[in-house]
Amino acid sequence: GAGVSQTPSNKVTEKGKYVELxxxxxxxxxxxxxxxxxxxxxxxxxxxFQGTGAADDSGLPNDRFFAVRPEGSVSTLKIQRTERGDSAMYLCASSLNGNEQxxxxxTRLTVL
Amino acid sequence: TQLLEQSPQFLSIQEGENLTVYCNSSSVFSSLQWYRQEPGEGPVLLVTVVTGGEVKKLKRLTFQFGDARKDSSLHITAAQPGDTGLYLCAGAPRRSGGSNYKLTFGKGTLLTVNP
Incomplete structure (x- = not known):
């Protein structure tokens, strides 16, 4: 496709579970x-991420959150031991020159 | 921490009216972007302004970047119901080096245009 795609579009999980976006x-x-x-x-x-490396992870709220981009294309955001406060819309953006994202x-994540 | 304040937070107008929404900060940004977001969807980029004092027009939308690159405005002429949505401004910080353009977003202005 031409644009950025994210899966799943919706994810409902229980408190304490592990999720990948x-x-x-x-x-x-x-x-x-x-x-x-x-x-x-x-x-x-x-x-x-710039390429495969995480150039700035200063916004990750705690060590339950981790993200990878092993081949410099697809990325996965991983959340361990989910909490109700993790419920939110998780957005991904990509950029060629940095100036336009x-x-x-x-992905709408709901933690019950 | 760089903060962007958007005003008004909510705006409800009739079709055909004009409106202006504002995005203000005490920080200087290297560039500022405006996005429009509909419920349950990701933000869609409308425009990027880079130069202080810059004015860009996109059909009925006019964007202005402040001379000091701390603030911006979005003016819509003859609003239509299709303009309804959440308008977000986002600033990229001035960088001493590197290419990280992590954006700081305002909370947005929720615009409703009634037919």
């Missing part, structure tokens, strides 16, 4: 970003 960026985009958006708020930065449709 996937992002497929625009082909050729070397930069990839993860953001989290709570209801009534703007997106908040989580982590930035294109967002995917997001």
């Amino acid at each position: 996937r992002c497929d960026p625009i082909s050729g985009h070397t930069a990839l970003y993860w953001y989290r958006q709570s209801l009534g708020q703007g997106p908040e930065f989580l982590i930035y 294109f967002f995917g449709p997001g």
